[in-house]
Amino acid sequence: MAAAVGKNEEDVWGKARNAADDLYGIRDTFYPQNPDDKTSKLQHESDVALKILDSIPAEQRKLPVQRATFEYLRGKILDVVPDYRKEAEDHLSKAVKLNPSLGDAWLCLGNCIWKKGDLTSAKNCFNLALSKGPNKKILCQLSMLERRMAQGADNQAEMVEESIQHAKEAITLDVKDGNSWYNLGNACLTSFFVTGTGDHSKLLQSLKAYQNAEKDERMKSNPDLYFNCATVNRYLENYDRALAGFEAAALKDPSLNASHEVEKTVNLLDKLENLLRGHSKAKRLASSTVGVVNLNSSYKRATVDMLSEGLNKAVVVLGKVLLFVKHENITPLYYLVCDSNQSCFVISVYGIRNDTIKEGDQLTLLEPHFRQVDFSWRGKCYKFKSIRVDFLEQVLVNGKALPPQQAIRTSIYAQHKP
Numbered sequence: 210m211a212a213a214v215g216k217n218e219e220d221v222w223g224k225a226r227n228a229a230d231d232l233y234g235i236r237d238t239f240y241p242q243n244p245d246d247k248t249s250k251l252q253h254e255s256d257v258a259l260k261i262l263d264s265i266p267a268e269q270r271k272l273p274v275q276r277a278t279f280e281y282l283r284g285k286i287l288d289v290v291p292d293y294r295k296e297a298e299d300h301l302s303k304a305v306k307l308n309p310s311l312g313d314a315w316l317c318l319g320n321c322i323w324k325k326g327d328l329t330s331a332k333n334c335f336n337l338a339l340s341k342g343p344n345k346k347i348l349c350q351l352s353m354l355e356r357r358m359a360q361g362a363d364n365q366a367e368m369v370e371e372s373i374q375h376a377k378e379a380i381t382l383d384v385k386d387g388n389s390w391y392n393l394g395n396a397c398l399t400s401f402f403v404t405g406t407g408d409h410s411k412l413l414q415s416l417k418a419y420q421n422a423e424k425d426e427r428m429k430s431n432p433d434l435y436f437n438c439a440t441v442n443r444y445l446e447n448y449d450r451a452l453a454g455f456e457a458a459a460l461k462d463p464s465l466n467a468s469h470e471v472e473k474t475v476n477l478l479d480k481l482e483n484l485l486r487g488h489s490k491a492k493r494l495a496s497s498t499v500g501v502v503n504l505n506s507s508y509k510r511a512t513v514d515m516l517s518e519g520l521n522k523a524v525v526v527l528g529k530v531l532l533f534v535k536h537e538n539i540t541p542l543y544y545l546v547c548d549s550n551q552s553c554f555v556i557s558v559y560g561i562r563n564d565t566i567k568e569g570d571q572l573t574l575l576e577p578h579f580r581q582v583d584f585s586w587r588g589k590c591y592k593f594k595s596i597r598v599d600f601l602e603q604v605l606v607n608g609k610a611l612p613p614q615q616a617i618r619t620s621i622y623a624q625h626k627p
Contacts, residue, residue, distance in 0.1 A: 280307065284299075336351070387431075420438070452475070488545060518580065544556050559600075565606065
């Protein structure tokens with residue numbers, strides 16, 4: 210008889226835990242066309258979950274450990290919404306007072322306090338949760354919080370590095386966990402912009418982490434993963450992968466602006482194609498003579514047709530700016546350029562003010578990073594030559610080096626949901 214009572218007690222607590230977990234499953238995987246539908250579904254399901262919790266008989270809530278679990282589950286259910294709720298914080302605070310070793314309650318309390326903007330207290334909660342034992346979920350939340358705390362901080366780079374270390378610790382606990390890899394991808398992406406955008410290694414690490422995240426079936430319902438991966442690919446000018454990623458994100462969450470990102474990218478590519486085709490047909494290039502520039506003898510002069518894919522060390526290309534290409538994104542700046550062989554190509558410019566390079570300017574592109582863009586999307590083929598300029602030192606304008614004040618910090622917009 211006692212065994213039957215014990216089993217019944219387990220069942221009722223198990224139902225309450227499952228209801229709370231299911232609620233978070235909806236939060237993380239349900240992305241309807243209208244975001245209000247998600248809010249109303251969460252509200253309805255949280256009411257159902259609270260009823261299940263309240264159905265636990267009073268005699269099963271008497272012990273401090275039982276009361277702590279009850280308060281924790283109530284707080285967790287109430288905190289499923291995006292906004293801060295004091296009621297949720299009150300219940301979670303009671304839970305950790307009744308049972309300080311309840312790591313999950315410390316995690317939930319930290320998330321709740323984060324929502325009201327008390328980041329230091331939230332970090333204390335996560336660290337207390339970790340003191341109960343290593344946990345990948347807590348490490349990921351701590352990593353995310355550290356990136357949030359790094360914004361505007363004096364020791365920004367140091368805090369982002371801490372975020373990366375905690376992300377890596379989470380992966381060591383479960384190398385197949387997609388969420389941990391996704392979190393590492395976000396951390397590396399943040400680091401890329403904090404430490405300066407000249408070195409692409411952090412960006413490539415970010416991309417690799419996102420690709421590892423995609424191997425986990427559970428992450429296939431995370432639209433932000435596809436959006437962020439697409440954003441990195443577009444920054445790296447892997448346009449085909451970027452388009453496929455934005456399209457996947459749009460299908461998973463219609464409320465994201467991913468469809469617009471597809472549209473913007475296609476519009477840009479169409480514009481580049483049309484401008485290049487127009488200029489190669491017109492004979493305007495006769496007036497686009499590229500002058501001679503005195504260069505260090507260690508550089509070998511080349512035309513765009515002679516370049517190899519990737520970085521061309523100790524090589525220089527001279528070109529004249531034909532057009533500034535207007536498009537919807539702030540970054541990068543695109544220009545149509547003609548070399549001394551009258552071959553037209555595109556240059557994409559990052560980290561330099563938009564009034565630095567003008568139509569008619571002569572450019573000296575040092576150690577050019579070259580790419581032959583060649584892919585098809587929706588039946589249309591895009592094919593053009595492109596050189597990427599990431600920082601001031603890679604270009605001379607009218608034979609002169611650019612002053613440091615012409616540099617700007619580049620940023621891209623990824624989805625980072627707590």
